[in-house]
Amino acid sequence: MTPNPKSGRKTIQVVIAEDQGMVLGALAALLEMEGDISVVARALDGREALDAVLANKPDVFITDIEMPKMTGLEVAAELKRLRTGTRVVIVTTFARSGYLRRALEAGASGYLLKDRPAEELADAVRRVHKGLRVIDPELATEAWGELDPLTDRERQVLRLAGDGKASGDIAGELGLSEGTVRNYLSEAISKLGAGNRVEAARIARTKGWL
Amino acid sequence: MTPNPKSGRKTIQVVIAEDQGMVLGALAALLEMEGDISVVARALDGREALDAVLANKPDVFITDIEMPKMTGLEVAAELKRLRTGTRVVIVTTFARSGYLRRALEAGASGYLLKDRPAEELADAVRRVHKGLRVIDPELATEAWGELDPLTDRERQVLRLAGDGKASGDIAGELGLSEGTVRNYLSEAISKLGAGNRVEAARIARTKGWL
DNA sequence: CTTTACAAATGACATTTGTCATCCGGGAGT
DNA sequence: ACTCCCGGATGACAAATGTCATTTGTAAAG
Numbered sequence: 001m002t003p004n005p006k007s008g009r010k011t012i013q014v015v016i017a018e019d020q021g022m023v024l025g026a027l028a029a030l031l032e033m034e035g036d037i038s039v040v041a042r043a044l045d046g047r048e049a050l051d052a053v054l055a056n057k058p059d060v061f062i063t064d065i066e067m068p069k070m071t072g073l074e075v076a077a078e079l080k081r082l083r084t085g086t087r088v089v090i091v092t093t094f095a096r097s098g099y100l101r102r103a104l105e106a107g108a109s110g111y112l113l114k115d116r117p118a119e120e121l122a123d124a125v126r127r128v129h130k131g132l133r134v135i136d137p138e139l140a141t142e143a144w145g146e147l148d149p150l151t152d153r154e155r156q157v158l159r160l161a162g163d164g165k166a167s168g169d170i171a172g173e174l175g176l177s178e179g180t181v182r183n184y185l186s187e188a189i190s191k192l193g194a195g196n197r198v199e200a201a202r203i204a205r206t207k208g209w210l
Numbered sequence: 211m212t213p214n215p216k217s218g219r220k221t222i223q224v225v226i227a228e229d230q231g232m233v234l235g236a237l238a239a240l241l242e243m244e245g246d247i248s249v250v251a252r253a254l255d256g257r258e259a260l261d262a263v264l265a266n267k268p269d270v271f272i273t274d275i276e277m278p279k280m281t282g283l284e285v286a287a288e289l290k291r292l293r294t295g296t297r298v299v300i301v302t303t304f305a306r307s308g309y310l311r312r313a314l315e316a317g318a319s320g321y322l323l324k325d326r327p328a329e330e331l332a333d334a335v336r337r338v339h340k341g342l343r344v345i346d347p348e349l350a351t352e353a354w355g356e357l358d359p360l361t362d363r364e365r366q367v368l369r370l371a372g373d374g375k376a377s378g379d380i381a382g383e384l385g386l387s388e389g390t391v392r393n394y395l396s397e398a399i400s401k402l403g404a405g406n407r408v409e410a411a412r413i414a415r416t417k418g419w420l
Numbered sequence: 421c422t423t424t425a426c427a428a429a430t431g432a433c434a435t436t437t438g439t440c441a442t443c444c445g446g447g448a449g450t
Numbered sequence: 451a452c453t454c455c456c457g458g459a460t461g462a463c464a465a466a467t468g469t470c471a472t473t474t475g476t477a478a479a480g
Contacts, residue, residue, distance in 0.1 A: 020303065025328020026236035033239055093230065118235020153457080164409030167437070180458055186438055196438080196466085198408055199374030363427080376466070390428055396468055406436085406468080 011038040012129050015056055017049035017063040017072065018042075018091075027062070027091075027121065034122045046070025050078060053086055060125050065092040065099060073102050080107035087128045091121070096208025098148055100139045110134040148209045154188040157181055159210060162201025221248040222339050225266055227259035227273040227282065228252075228301075237272070237301075237331065244332045256280025260288060263296055270335050275302045275309060283312050290317035297338045301331070306418025308358060310349050320344040358419045364398040367391055369420060372411025 014031065016039060018024040028039045040056050043049035047069040053061050061079070063072035070078075076088045089110035090103045103111050109128045112120060113136050124134045150158070153174075160170045167185070171178040185197050194200035204210060224241065226249060228234040238249045250266050253259035257279040263271050271289070273282035280288075286298045299320035300313045313321050319338045322330060323346050334344040360368070363384075370380045377395070381388040395407050404410035414420060 020324040021327045022301070022322075022324040022331060023233055023236065026233065026240040026331075029240040029243055029328070030236040033243075091232070112232075114230040114232040117231045118239070121232060121236075151457095162408075164404070164406055164412055166405065177459055179460060182436095182438065183440095183458085186440085189438075194374070195376065196374055198372075202374055361427095378466090387429055389430060392466095392468065393428085393470095396470090399468075 011036050012060060012125060013038055013040050013056065013058040014060045014062055014125060015039070015041045015043065015049070015052045015058045015086075017044075017046070017052070017061070017067065017075070019044055019064060019067040030118055031122060031125070037122060037125060044068075046072065046075050050075050053079060053084065054082070057084065058086055059129050060089060061086045062089045062091055062121075062125070065090060065094065065103075073099070073106050076103065076106035076108050087131075089124055089128055089134070094208065095136070095138055096206070097139065098208025098210075100135070100208075101147070102208075111139060112136045113138065148207070149191045150188060150204065150209055151184075154184050154191075155204075155210060157184045158188050158197070158201050158204055161185060161197040162205070221246050222270060222335060223248055223250045223266065223268040224270045224272055224335060225249070225251045225253065225259070225262045225268045225296075227254075227256070227262075227271070227277065227285070229254055229274060229277040240328055241332060241335070247332060247335060254278075256282065256285050260285050263289060263294065264292075267294065268296055269339050270299060271296045272299045272301055272331075272335070275300060275304065275313075283309070283316050286313065286316035286318050297341075299334055299338055299344070304418065305346070305348055306416065307349065308418025308420075310345070310418075311357075312418075321349060322346045323348065358417070359401045360398060360414065360419055361394075364394050364401075365414075365420065367394045368398050368407070368411050368414055371395060371407040372415070 014037060016024060016028055018027060021044060024042055024044065028042055031037045031039055040058055041052040043052045045068040049063060049067070050070065063075060065072040072090055072092070076090070079086060079088060087109040088107065089112070090108050091112055091114060092099065093114050095113055100111050110124050110133065112124055112134065116136065127134050156174060157170055160173060167178050167181045171181045174181070189195070189197060189200045192200045192203045194203055224247060226234060226238055226241070228237060231254060234252055234254065238252055241247045241249055250268055251262040253262045255278040259273060259277070260280065273285060275282040282300055282302070286300070289296060289298060297319040298317065299322070300318050301322055301324060302309065303324050305323055310321050320334050320343065322334055322344060326346065337344050366384060367380055370383060377388050377391045381391045384391070395410070399405070399407060399410045402410045402413045404413055
C-alpha cells in the first residue's frame, strides 16, 4: 500500500484493466520497469476497473475494450460522467474506426493497438499524462470513416441474429413481435449491403458497430 | 548479443513468438524479471519463430497459436519433425480441446491460457525445462472431451456457412450441388445439436473444430 | 463377383427468412 | 386541434433453409 519509495517520488500512477490475467501481469511488469511509472492497481473486468480507478484516483487508466461485466468504453464513459481527473488510454486488438470514435466520445486521451511495439505503451502513458492525445497512426488517418448507420434496435437484433438465434427467439428476448424483428433485420441487411443476416452481422462487427 | 552475465550463467534460454507486438514485449519483460530465464529471441509470426528457434536452439520455445504465416501448432509440429531438443509451450487465448489435442500431437510440453495469472508463465517454463508436462487445469480435466464428429466436407461447408454464404454459393465454391450442401449442413447441425447452420458453426468454432 | 460402405445427388415438403406495403398509436410541432 | 413522424405490428408472398427418404456411382472388403 505504501507508495513505491523510488527516485524522487513523483511517479505517474496508473491502473490497468485487462481480462487476460497473463497479459495483465505482463503489461504491468512492462510498466513497472520504467522508473517513472507505478502500477497502483490491476483489474480483470470492467466493474473492478471502475472501482479501482475511483478508489485510487490514478493519473492514467489503461484499459482493454472487450472485458466481462463492463467494456472499457463503458468504463471510460462513466469516468467522464463522474468528472474524475484520470486520463484514459484504450489498448486493444481491434483497429475498428467505430471503437475509436466511441473511445473519443467517451473522453479517452489515447487509443493504441496491441500490435504496436511494447515501448509505445510507456511513451503513450507519459504523453497522455502531459495532457497530449495519442492515437494510433493506423487509425488516426482513416479514423473518421463512415459512421454507423444502424439504429439501436437494429444493433440489438443483429447481435442476437449473429449468434444463430432465430427471429422468434430474438423477438421473445426483446419483447417484440417476430415480424418486427424481421423488419429490423431486413433494414439492417439493406443498410449494410449484405445478403443475409449473418453477413450483415459479420460486416457490422468488423466495422466495430456490433 | 553477449549472454546476460547474471548469477551463475546457467539461465534457461527461451524464444517467444506472439503476433501482438505489445503483448510480445510485455511477456518478454515479464520473463526477463526472473533471474533464471533469458529471452534470447522474439518473433512476430510463425516463420520468424521457426527460424529463431533453429538459429538459437533455446531450451524452451513459448508460442501463441493464431499467428500470420504459420500457426504455433504448425511450428511445433515442424520442430518435432526436425527433432530439435527444444521444448514447446503453447500460450493461447483459446480453451479449445481440439487445439490442446493438436498441440500434444505436435509434441508440445505445455499448454496454458492467457487467462491465468502471469506468474504461471515462468513456473511453466521451469517445469517444462525440467522435462515435466504443464497442462492448464481447465483443459486437463475434460481435455479428452468428445472428439470432432465432423467429416471434412461438413467442416468445409460449415466454415463457409458461418461466414454468411448461401447454400448455392457454397455449392459453387466446392463444386457440389446445392442439395448436397444442404444435406451436409443438416447432418452437421444435428451432430452438434444446433438449431441452424449459424449456431452449428459457432459451436464447432468454440470447440476448436472449425 | 458380390456385398458393403460411402460420397454425392435428387425430389418433395415444412419451416424460416427477407421484402414490402400498410396500419396503429402516441408524441412533437406548428 | 390537426398534421407529420416514428416505433412497432400485420399480413402476404417469394426465396432460402432444414429434413428425409431414396438413388446412383464407385471403391474397398469379403
